[in-house]
Amino acid sequence: MNNRYCIIMAGGIGSRFWPLSKNNYPKQFLDILGTGKSFIRSTFERFLPVVPAENFLVVTNAAYKSLVLEHLPELNPEQVLCEPMRRNTAPCLAYANYRIESVCPDASIVVTPADHLVTNEVEFQRVIRLGMDFVEQPAHTDALLTIGIRPSRPETGYGYIQVTNAQSDICPVESFKEKPNLETAQAYLADGHYYWNSGIFIWSLPGIQQAYRSYLPDMVALFEKGRYLFNTPEEQDFINGMFPQCENISIDYGVMERSQSRYTIPADFGWSDIGTWGSLYEHVQHDDFGNALNGNIVVEDTRNTVVNIQEGYEAVVEGLDHYLVALRDKSLLVCRLDDEQNIKHWIERL
């Protein structure tokens, strides 16, 4: 069991939940759903029955290191890997892989975003264990496994995984699909061979290292130069120096799309990436008029509206239908829920 590692990717700066998430306090550190726990805390606890606390690594920006340790006090500071800059997921995971290799060359690894929602944790843990068992079999050392979520609607906000055979617990992957338009999403849903790409990966360390060598040899060459510096006081300086030279590429494009031995476990454990206020709205309690409210809020003649205010604040909201009212950290947003994708542009104008 002690060979099982979990890499939590927590470098996001997500502006989509502005003003809740900001550069100095991104989404993974928020308790947007009001569960009493931040996303990163929930993620950690969700994996804890499968992976011992000392085998977690969190990869994040140096600016968030203390926040990570605040939310996950079980970790020691060495378990928080600091990227000097955002370089997408392939360099991020290469760094974590090399760190793990320095202490446990035959590790099996589960990789997860820090900021997703899972409602059925028991089923989740069953699926993760199933995947780790799979990649730990000598016959599947080279398997790169993803978790595919059984789609419940023609969602256009997620990427899809197409499988060749949807009957088995663990299916070979036919292809990865970008976020589709509605028509295509409807076809995927009807077809039955398509799953939402959860962004959760499971692999053996030898398997993923071999894949990097095959598909990202330039990146591997950069990391190999410091192979003996991982888990030493020189590691951070080495990373800071080489990271900017790494190709800015995702693990999906850089490795998964090129791999010949990729699999998916079709799963159904109440998953959402809670990527937008709209998806948040789906997952929180509503009053009789469809309003999702937190805290000391009076609504009048208001429907289908999210009001999310900072603790210690109070609000009166009247005469809104299908709006978002969010107040956090001295920033206020009032907008139509349907227009939230424009948040980025508006906050640039501030």
Added chain:
Amino acid sequence: MNNRYCIIMAGGIGSRFWPLSKNNYPKQFLDILGTGKSFIRSTFERFLPVVPAENFLVVTNAAYKSLVLEHLPELNPEQVLCEPMRRNTAPCLAYANYRIESVCPDASIVVTPADHLVTNEVEFQRVIRLGMDFVEQPAHTDALLTIGIRPSRPETGYGYIQVTNAQSDICPVESFKEKPNLETAQAYLADGHYYWNSGIFIWSLPGIQQAYRSYLPDMVALFEKGRYLFNTPEEQDFINGMFPQCENISIDYGVMERSQSRYTIPADFGWSDIGTWGSLYEHVQHDDFGNALNGNIVVEDTRNTVVNIQEGYEAVVEGLDHYLVALRDKSLLVCRLDDEQNIKHWIERL
């Protein structure tokens, strides 16, 4: 000149500008119009060319004494009279009158609310001087003078003063009228003998004291018991003990409506009581889409909307027409401008 006194009534707790005005920071201490000065400060400065600083009295609640002195550092603490409770304007002014009587029995007095707007201060001062000159004539010692504002629209939010002869500078008052409905207000406007009641009064101290004796003898009896305590260390204890026994009645009902020697000066000096967000909206700058914004605010597809946020905050507002968005002191209000009269009910529900 040193016989001229000004009483500023500053006891209001005005909830109509919630969340800007609150019990602990009512409207008179706010700079809602963004002029750089609070209402009480502007009021003080507006009278200063007519009344010397040492002849001002501010009547307010004990809770606001330090706020008053903060806004009017020219006053010494004895010039701030503290009511132990709200008992409407007749007891408030009786208190101030007795205080003045203890130091200047032949004073002439102008009484003013603390939280109104005047845009033409030169004309204002001309009118106030005209009124004080009038009541200082021995023939008019008993005159109770009001300032009537020439109406520019059929306003239903103000009381009206009906005069018998609208031709002279100083007109005898026929009657005082409550806030009218729209039809009546339109008739007042067409008639030409009706003025808005500004709540500003001018009288000689002997004249107003005689009026109190005639129309509010019970209240006078209460004050007479402490006649020799005013301007002594015992004054506050005496007031605290007797004030609760005073009738809760306005100067308008208690004195003005019963008086036989009441006059009004029809005036036109850019006056508003700024009693509502709607009236505030009239008096502040608008952008090309009719929005009244303060501070770091981005608006998108938004019209005829007031956004008023606390200094140091920022806001994005999208998709509103004719709304009010106000954020102050950890309280947020989003409502239709037309519904603002309900603010009181909403905040009771908080």
